[in-house]
Amino acid sequence: MTDLPRNQHIVASGLVAAVGAWVTYISYTQEPAAAFLFPRMISTVFVVLALWTFGKALLGKSQVGNGLSAQAMKNILPGLIVALIYIFWAAKGLGFYTASTITFFILLSLYDPAPHSEGRTWIKRIIITAGFLAVMYGLFAALLNVYTPREIFF
């Protein structure tokens, strides 16, 4: 195993072990004890398995899962940042439909293999985005009557 996946395995299993340890600590220290009886059982198994996995990762014996290559991380990062801004801020801040339209257009432009220099490509993207907005509005606002946060426009 090369250093990159090995280090990634250590970080991932370390984080899971840390969550397991926190869950176990809370389960055994919080009151009333009766409410934490079932969590105690689960957390004990959870922390044992998590430490086992962490130990294997430290010894370089984690054989399942290839981790993430540098190229994959580079590809994921822009889209993930846009998606997280959309979910944790824009959807409420700008309104669902406005934020979804902007996000859709940005993601489409970021990952569309068509060249950015051609005007026709941009027109195609705008048409696809408008189609997406129309379908989402039709489905959720008109058909299902879901009331979503509306800040700008609609």
Next chain:
Amino acid sequence: MGDVFTPFNFMLLLIGTIGGLILGATPGLSPTMAVALLIPFTFRLEAAQGLILLGAAYTSTVAGGAVSAILLKIPGAPANIATTLDGHTMAQKGQGAKALQLSFLASAVGGVFGVLLLIFLTPVLAKWALAFGPSHLFWLAILGVTVIGSLDSSSLVKGLLSGCIGLWLATIGFDDIMGAQRFIFHPAVGGGINVIPALIGLFAIPQVITMFAKGRSSSGAEVIVVQKSPIKAAIQEVFSRKRALAIGTAVGSVIGLIPGVGGQIAGLVAYDQSKKFSPESEKFGTGHSEGVIAAEAANNAMVGPSLVPLLTLSIPGSPTAAVLLGGLLIHGIFPGSDLFDNHPDVAWTFINSMLIGQILMCIFGLYVAGLAASVARVPHSVMAAVVLGLAVFGSYSVQNSMGDVYVMASLGVGMYFLERFGFSAAPLVLGLILGPIAEANFIQGSMIANATSSVGSYFFTGPLNLTLIIIVVASIAYSAWMEVRNRRYTSKEEIMQ
């Protein structure tokens, strides 16, 4: 049966079938994810109507996956991997239409047999389930998590660990009996983790990020144009290949009954067994019709039986069945005796719709295949953005709560990274769904035990408890043995090289 044919229910069945065929043909949209994304659309429907839609989508997404497997060499779902082996070669030889016809016909035969098995086995098992007390239900819930954790994952420890994470997530929120706060680390999880946004996040968001990981590359998939082919010849071919059809149907039905073993395995095992028993085994892989028939009969024969443990014992037979369990629970319906005693109309309308759905899937599959193949070419840039939008709107619409959207996104992003390191979504989902059932029965059982005997003897004695414990241990031991055997086999191969 009559309820299925009311105009509205039949329309839902048609929408689910045609929509499922198109969604199934789209690479990256697995049946589990398609059903999870459809759940929010069932909120305003009655329970039976919602289940008709979800059941039809489940059936036809599995069959629709064959379209992209045959015409693009990209399986629409893991269940269609084996179909690619001979189906795409047939298409390359100019027999694409015939391969599609064979796959839909074989899917229908396998699917109908699987649903008949569901019809005959379910009432018997549901009656048997009446004998189950709290200790047995507790062990059943644990069995559901451990079986999927040990059989569905590539690593036993990580599979079980995923199950534990799911069980822990299920305890977040207020405790039902004492009203105590448990693990509420953020206001978004104050009311606990709602199953539907969690399901959407766990299955849809990792797929969105996987599409991001491809960057700006085009799919590069070339759709093979199909020429018209007489359906009569395909019907004759399917029924002349009785061996492949029987092996596919039998293997799919048996594998469907085993909780945790999915359609991917059913298709591959059926293909392998059909090859072993065929006098023309050398033709497999070169565009042989038996390969397509066996694989497709198996992956659809699995659908009905995978619902038997779900509808009778609350143990989903596949990850998609786990999502269907979520669809049942939002309507306040619990599988098992409650379903058949208190909601028999819902149960039988759903089961009958699955039977009709298999036939509709076959009829429409043959006509929709061309359209589905075009949809399969939708670039991943569009698909990722559409799925993200549907996931956000779908999870918000559950309770009109932004908290659900945050939970969906957090679980989804976390799951993507966990999957890269060998963790699996299926046992985590099972833990999340079965956790409350396990805890409620554990508490109830403990109270009974304290009043009558000891907790140890209540949970660890009695033939049914012991049988369930033995199955839990056996599934873990079998998985551990397989892992050790595979490791030895791999090291031997490495030494030989």
